[in-house]
Amino acid sequence: MKPVRLLLFLFMGTLVMIAVMRWHGAPLITPVSKAGIVSLEVAKTTEQVNVILNQWKKDGILQQAITNTWIDFVFLLFYALFLYAYCFFISNKQQPWAATVSRTLGLAALAAGLCDVIENYFMLQLLQESVTGTYAFLSWLFAVIKFGLLVAVIMWSLLNLHVLFRKK
Numbered sequence: 001m002k003p004v005r006l007l008l009f010l011f012m013g014t015l016v017m018i019a020v021m022r023w024h025g026a027p028l029i030t031p032v033s034k035a036g037i038v039s040l041e042v043a044k045t046t047e048q049v050n051v052i053l054n055q056w057k058k059d060g061i062l063q064q065a066i067t068n069t070w071i072d073f074v075f076l077l078f079y080a081l082f083l084y085a086y087c088f089f090i091s092n093k094q095q096p097w098a099a100t101v102s103r104t105l106g107l108a109a110l111a112a113g114l115c116d117v118i119e120n121y122f123m124l125q126l127l128q129e130s131v132t133g134t135y136a137f138l139s140w141l142f143a144v145i146k147f148g149l150l151v152a153v154i155m156w157s158l159l160n161l162h163v164l165f166r167k168k
Contacts, residue, residue, distance in 0.1 A: 017071075021071060027064055032051050069124055083150075102156070115145045119146060
């Protein structure tokens with residue numbers, strides 16, 4: 001598969017998965033989880049986790065949160081590979097210093113995906129009645145690392161969007 005087609009496939013897969021996650025996760029938005037499943041990702045303490053889980057149990061949507069977390073494994077595969085491929089694709093059209101930054105951030109995208117896998121593991125533990133301070137903290141920690149890496153990668157990617165249209 002040509003690099004441009006691979007990028008397009010991964011980009012389209014990412015967009016489709018964003019739509020699926022938003023549609024499937026919409027009921028998880030409640031007064032105590034204003035950001036839906038993301039509210040659980042960034043809940044750092046057992047108290048914060050329990051408030052969210054108790055509301056979802058009361059609303060009968062706890063199973064939906066579990067399913068949403070499993071769907072996220074497909075989403076993270078698409079977004080991590082897309083950002084990785086994008087960064088490496090543009091690195092071939094950049095000056096050496098910028099290419100090094102792009103390749104490094106491409107690897108950071110994969111690291112974000114790995115953090116998402118680990119975060120999902122701990123979230124599934126929380127969702128399946130194993131609420132502990134350790135699981136809450138580790139879920140939060142890997143979410144924070146993931147989001148930090150993704151902000152850096154996405155900012156760099158957007159700043160270098162023009163490189164896609166440059167001929168080598």
